Amino acid sequence: MSSLFPRSARTAADASRRGPLATPAEVAEYLGVPVKTLYQWKYRGIGPNVHKVGRHLRYRWHEVDAWLDQQTAYDLTA
Numbered sequence: 001m002s003s004l005f006p007r008s009a010r011t012a013a014d015a016s017r018r019g020p021l022a023t024p025a026e027v028a029e030y031l032g033v034p035v036k037t038l039y040q041w042k043y044r045g046i047g048p049n050v051h052k053v054g055r056h057l058r059y060r061w062h063e064v065d066a067w068l069d070q071q072t073a074y075d076l077t078a
Contacts, residue, residue, distance in 0.1 A: 020061065021051075021053070021059065021060060022058065022059045022061055023056075023058065023059075027064055031068070042057070048063055048067035048068070
């Protein structure tokens with residue numbers, strides 16, 4: 001969707017197209033980071049909440065979006 005839509009509208013539209021659980025690869029693509037970064041965040045306890053389903057890691061999309069909304073933007077011009 002275009003960036004002209006508010007984040008809440010994009011999130012609602014995205015949620016309707018995707019299932020309730022996501023693989024690390026799907027979350028990495030969504031966040032624009034390597035999968036390895038997600039594993040590092042999990043180890044350090046700083047990334048989105050992750051769940052084990054059997055021996056597989058899965059993320060709940062609403063938790064990923066909530067975590068993303070909590071992140072602060074840093075001023076890179078300083």
